[in-house]
Amino acid sequence: MNIGEIAKRAGVSRSTVSYALSGKRPVSTATAQRINDVIDELGYRPNASARALAEGRTRTLGLVIPPASARLTDVQLAFVASVVEAAAVHDHDVLLSPSGGDHDRSFERIVTGRRVDGVILMEILLQDPRVDRLTSADLPFVTIGHVEDPAASWWVDVDYAGLISRCVRHLADLGHQDVVLINRSDELVAAGYGPALRATTAFTTTAEECGINAHTVCCADEPAAGQACFEEIRTRWPDVTAAVTINEAALPGVQRALHRAGLDVPRDFSLTGVIADRLAEDFHPPLTAGDVPAVEMARMAVDLLLGQIGDESATPRHSMLAPPITLRSSTGARRRA
Amino acid sequence: MNIGEIAKRAGVSRSTVSYALSGKRPVSTATAQRINDVIDELGYRPNASARALAEGRTRTLGLVIPPASARLTDVQLAFVASVVEAAAVHDHDVLLSPSGGDHDRSFERIVTGRRVDGVILMEILLQDPRVDRLTSADLPFVTIGHVEDPAASWWVDVDYAGLISRCVRHLADLGHQDVVLINRSDELVAAGYGPALRATTAFTTTAEECGINAHTVCCADEPAAGQACFEEIRTRWPDVTAAVTINEAALPGVQRALHRAGLDVPRDFSLTGVIADRLAEDFHPPLTAGDVPAVEMARMAVDLLLGQIGDESATPRHSMLAPPITLRSSTGARRRA
DNA sequence: ATTCATTTTCGAAACGTTTCGAGGCCTCTT
DNA sequence: AAGAGGCCTCGAAACGTTTCGAAAATGAAT
Numbered sequence: 001m002n003i004g005e006i007a008k009r010a011g012v013s014r015s016t017v018s019y020a021l022s023g024k025r026p027v028s029t030a031t032a033q034r035i036n037d038v039i040d041e042l043g044y045r046p047n048a049s050a051r052a053l054a055e056g057r058t059r060t061l062g063l064v065i066p067p068a069s070a071r072l073t074d075v076q077l078a079f080v081a082s083v084v085e086a087a088a089v090h091d092h093d094v095l096l097s098p099s100g101g102d103h104d105r106s107f108e109r110i111v112t113g114r115r116v117d118g119v120i121l122m123e124i125l126l127q128d129p130r131v132d133r134l135t136s137a138d139l140p141f142v143t144i145g146h147v148e149d150p151a152a153s154w155w156v157d158v159d160y161a162g163l164i165s166r167c168v169r170h171l172a173d174l175g176h177q178d179v180v181l182i183n184r185s186d187e188l189v190a191a192g193y194g195p196a197l198r199a200t201t202a203f204t205t206t207a208e209e210c211g212i213n214a215h216t217v218c219c220a221d222e223p224a225a226g227q228a229c230f231e232e233i234r235t236r237w238p239d240v241t242a243a244v245t246i247n248e249a250a251l252p253g254v255q256r257a258l259h260r261a262g263l264d265v266p267r268d269f270s271l272t273g274v275i276a277d278r279l280a281e282d283f284h285p286p287l288t289a290g291d292v293p294a295v296e297m298a299r300m301a302v303d304l305l306l307g308q309i310g311d312e313s314a315t316p317r318h319s320m321l322a323p324p325i326t327l328r329s330s331t332g333a334r335r336r337a
Numbered sequence: 338m339n340i341g342e343i344a345k346r347a348g349v350s351r352s353t354v355s356y357a358l359s360g361k362r363p364v365s366t367a368t369a370q371r372i373n374d375v376i377d378e379l380g381y382r383p384n385a386s387a388r389a390l391a392e393g394r395t396r397t398l399g400l401v402i403p404p405a406s407a408r409l410t411d412v413q414l415a416f417v418a419s420v421v422e423a424a425a426v427h428d429h430d431v432l433l434s435p436s437g438g439d440h441d442r443s444f445e446r447i448v449t450g451r452r453v454d455g456v457i458l459m460e461i462l463l464q465d466p467r468v469d470r471l472t473s474a475d476l477p478f479v480t481i482g483h484v485e486d487p488a489a490s491w492w493v494d495v496d497y498a499g500l501i502s503r504c505v506r507h508l509a510d511l512g513h514q515d516v517v518l519i520n521r522s523d524e525l526v527a528a529g530y531g532p533a534l535r536a537t538t539a540f541t542t543t544a545e546e547c548g549i550n551a552h553t554v555c556c557a558d559e560p561a562a563g564q565a566c567f568e569e570i571r572t573r574w575p576d577v578t579a580a581v582t583i584n585e586a587a588l589p590g591v592q593r594a595l596h597r598a599g600l601d602v603p604r605d606f607s608l609t610g611v612i613a614d615r616l617a618e619d620f621h622p623p624l625t626a627g628d629v630p631a632v633e634m635a636r637m638a639v640d641l642l643l644g645q646i647g648d649e650s651a652t653p654r655h656s657m658l659a660p661p662i663t664l665r666s667s668t669g670a671r672r673r674a
Numbered sequence: 675a676t677t678c679a680t681t682t683t684c685g686a687a688a689c690g691t692t693t694c695g696a697g698g699c700c701t702c703t704t
Numbered sequence: 705a706a707g708a709g710g711c712c713t714c715g716a717a718a719c720g721t722t723t724c725g726a727a728a729a730t731g732a733a734t
Binding site for chain 1: 719720721723
């Protein structure tokens with residue numbers, strides 16, 4: 001069941017089997033044939049631990065996910081699955097690690113136990129202790145979202161600012177005068193969650209440029225909060241006729257609140273933002289929105305990470321994805337009161 | 338950075354460091370102290386691959402998930418996250434492997450490369466080739482859902498039959514005469530997906546016992562299908578006044594269809610089934626439903642698996658969870674026409 | 675036949691642990 | 705004072721690979 005057994009049966013040395021398997025040195029076709037026959041017959045596969053030990057690499061990537069306590073959103077979920085698939089394409093496996101809460105042991109085990117060749121960090125904060133930890137451990141990593149000095153690190157990100165900006169212009173073009181941004185949770189904003197901050201800035205700046213009134217509100221990542229949030233918006237700023245959101249988890253609640261208030265989308269109220277396309281299409285009516293391209297992000301993150309692992313001295317690369325805004329039917333001209 | 342370095346600095350042999358770390362043999366408090374100091378100072382952690390090689394176990398569990406192409410449902414997602422957390426409690430990591438589609442290489446790599454100590458199989462079919470593969474590879478595994486001979490294998494399952502049965506009785510008690518089961522997709526049923534089959538049987542049998550009319554319909558796992566499905570129900574069986582579902586992914590579409598048809602829940606139509614509690618509570622109105630206890634299932638699956646790994650000759654254990662049906666507000670007395 | 679270059683194969687070391695058997699050093703007993 | 709028994713510690717082997725340097729085999733050219 002080990003390489004020695006194969007060697008014995010094929011009448012060669014262990015190293016020859018190894019070379020036949022890896023192709024790192026030529027092996028005569030005759031012996032290669034013999035070795036392959038034995039391997040097929042016995043269904044042999046090299047022991048991953050031994051190989052990792054000898055090679056100094058595990059062919060495994062770490063994926064640090066938000067803790068289960070924080071409900072994963074649809075995009076995050078799609079992202080996890082896509083990372084696994086993208087890694088599989090390159091014959092790599094994915095080790096999951098929750099973070100935050102009391103799961104630091106898991107993170108630490110992965111980082112310092114040399115269990116993985118590199119790490120993908122989701123839901124990164126502007127100042128993130130995990131980034132420091134990975135840097136000091138000298139472990140290659142790619143973040144989803146970028147940190148303070150964009151040029152100095154490897155990351156993939158979505159151009160939230162540009163996307164939000166275009167949403168606002170779109171609404172302004174349709175004649176809306178009072179718009180609101182439904183952001184993600186207070187805590188995330190306070191913790192320095194990049195997309196939330198950039199969305200806010202882009203939102204207010206663009207609104208100002210367009211000469212329209214902008215309001216902002218934070219909302220926990222769950223339907224009930226979305227509903228409460230929207231009701232609050234209606235009472236605080238009754239003139240608001242359109243909303244931009246980056247909080248997809250809250251959407252069902254927003255939809256409910258719209259319905260309760262007797263508002264028809266897009267006749268009475270326009271809704272847009274940055275939303276996974278599947279979710280946008282499932283909405284009623286389908287949402288005009290910038291799609292978060294989870295599959296593509298996952299692919300890029302894996303490619304970047306493998307590139308970094310392959311060449312430790314490579315200069316940091318990154319990519320800012322600017323998905324298009326897909327026009328569906330949730331935005332319309334402001335109705336003159 | 339390796340155990341030899343620690344040993345040198347502490348002035349002891351490598352084995353002593355190992356024993357100090359594992360506690361498998363006593364070490365004098367003085368040397369233990371010295372060793373710990375050095376370890377803390379250098380931030381040393383044993384190399385996971387080397388340890389796995391020597392110990393013959395990886396302290397890693399494999400989790401085989403449905404392929405990303407099939408959209409993961411909310412419960413599945415919660416389950417994955419919970420498995421990771423449950424494993425973390427026991428200082429184990431989780432390796433993800435997609436299955437189905439063209440991902441057999443990934444599954445094979447995990448199984449035969451001895452990368453994991455055991456496997457948890459999600460979304461199992463009544464006749465599942467992966468089960469055979471794991472059995473022949475002599476790798477411990479636990480399935481979510483059970484196979485043909487329940488006593489012969491390790492599994493965790495939800496008592497779909499009992500749950501569905503109680504839902505039907507509940508509806509019958511409320512006076513409903515014509516009920517429908519919204520099942521999962523045609524393909525899953527055809528492939529022999531246990532829960533779908535058991536739900537169907539329990540549904541029709543119980544309805545018969547109660548003397549009410551039962552209809553069954555399959556529905557793809559997505560909102561659009563749910564909507565189409567419900568509309569079809571209305572035209573084919575206009576007398577139906579209540580539905581039982583195990584297809585949570587389709588729920589948003591069902592809700593939309595209900596609304597479009599001008600049906601109020603629970604006044605005009607009752608809705609219940611087996612649904613993750615979070616989803617049930619987010620529904621409007623909150624659904625009376627049997628909660629799929631994803632967190633508990635994950636915990637049990639991990640416990641069973643670790644038990645099996647710890648004692649290879651243990652006799653198979655399993656547990657059938659029978660979550661209670663939580664009465665919320667989506668079911669009501671049939672309105673006399 | 676000898677040399678030389680090439681192709682193919684081998685043996686040994688290395689990767690970083692764990693674990694087993696044995697040896698050293700106390701202290702207690704006789 | 706010598707032996708017995710405990711406690712600590714050590715050295716060496718083992719886990720299953722990869723990889724390096726060198727040896728053996730082959731074939732061509734002198």
